[in-house]
Amino acid sequence: MEFTLLGSAAIAVACVYAVLWWEAKRGNVLECSRSLWDIALTAAVVGVFAGRIAAMIGDGVNPITNPADLLIVRAGVATGWASLAALATAAWLGRKELWPVLDGLAAASLAGLAGWHAGCLTRDACLGTPSDLPWAMTQPGSTVSRHPVELYAALALAVAAVALAAWRTRSLPPPGVPAAVALAVAGAIRMATEPLRPSLGPGPVGWYVAAIVAGVAILVWRVWRVRASRPAPTPT
Numbered sequence: 295m296e297f298t299l300l301g302s303a304a305i306a307v308a309c310v311y312a313v314l315w316w317e318a319k320r321g322n323v324l325e326c327s328r329s330l331w332d333i334a335l336t337a338a339v340v341g342v343f344a345g346r347i348a349a350m351i352g353d354g355v356n357p358i359t360n361p362a363d364l365l366i367v368r369a370g371v372a373t374g375w376a377s378l379a380a381l382a383t384a385a386w387l388g389r390k391e392l393w394p395v396l397d398g399l400a401a402a403s404l405a406g407l408a409g410w411h412a413g414c415l416t417r418d419a420c421l422g423t424p425s426d427l428p429w430a431m432t433q434p435g436s437t438v439s440r441h442p443v444e445l446y447a448a449l450a451l452a453v454a455a456v457a458l459a460a461w462r463t464r465s466l467p468p469p470g471v472p473a474a475v476a477l478a479v480a481g482a483i484r485m486a487t488e489p490l491r492p493s494l495g496p497g498p499v500g501w502y503v504a505a506i507v508a509g510v511a512i513l514v515w516r517v518w519r520v521r522a523s524r525p526a527p528t529p530t
Contacts, residue, residue, distance in 0.1 A: 302413025303342050309409030309452075310334050313402040317459050330398045337383040337399075338406065345376025374501035377480075393516075396473035401459040404476055408451035414444035422490040443490040450483045470516035478509025 314330055346364050347357045349372040355363055388395025414420035421431055422443030430439035458479075462472050485502040 301416035302410050303338070305413040305416070306406040306409035307335065307338055310338065310402045310406040313405040313455055313459065314398075317398070317401060317462075330395065330402070333384050333387045333395060334399055334402060334406070336387060337380040340383040341376040341380030342371060344379030345371035345373060348372035348375035372498075374498050377501070377505075393469035393473065397462070397469060397471075400472040400476035401455045401462070404451050404455035404458060404480060407480055408448045408455060411444045411448035411451065414448075420444040422487075422492055441490045443487050446490065447483055447487045450487070451480065454479045454483065468516055468520040471513055474509045474511075474513035474516060476509070478506050478513065481505025481509060 311331060311334075314334065343364060349370055350357045350360070350363055352372060357364065384396065384399060385392060418433070420442045421433060421440035423441055424438055425441045426439065427441070429442070431442050432439050454476075458472060458476060461467070467475075481502040481504070485499065485506065488499060488502065
């Protein structure tokens with residue numbers, strides 16, 4: 295039995311906590327009275343288990359009759375369903391302060407995804423398509439060097455998390471915009487790295503497209519709402 299999925303989850307949770315702590319010291323989450331850490335932790339747990347259950351069902355494994363398989367890495371986690379469940383949980387828990395909560399979790403969520411991808415090191419599952427680049431890696435017992443595609447995604451998501459947190463501090467964007475940007479960026483990064491992943495099919499590209507489209511749509515809507523709510527200038 296293999297429990298290394300929990301290692302990836304632990305790294306992701308640690309990254310979420312680190313960014314929330316860092317942002318709190320910079321004053322980025324003061325507009326929200328809810329405990330973002332409690333919401334993030336609950337959403338992460340729900341997301342991981344929802345994604346694991348979806349992966350089991352997709353492989354024909356009954357999660358009711360095989361509950362131990364929830365903690366065993368055999369088919370991984372269905373990341374699309376995991377993300378959707380985590381987003382829905384965070385939105386429900388923070389529904390009374392929806393945009394402050396989602397904005398406060400935006401950079402931390404990107405960092406959590408970065409940690410999840412970096413957790414490939416605990417599962418020996420970082421490599422993708424063959425590559426001759428100097429930083430390509432090889433699996434033990436293999437002579438074929440490959441792209442460390444999971445680490446590519448982890449690095450890109452970590453950079454995006456730091457950039458988003460810094461942007462929030464300097465620019466004070468409209469409510470909902472940071473969350474929308476985070477959603478679109480997460481989808482775009484996964485879309486960009488997908489061609490480097492070994493796959494027998496098209497992969498979860500539909501989920502990435504949906505994230506990009508939803509993020510851009512929310513971004514446009516929130517900017518429009520903020521501009522529409524501003525009072526018209528008084529004629530002189």
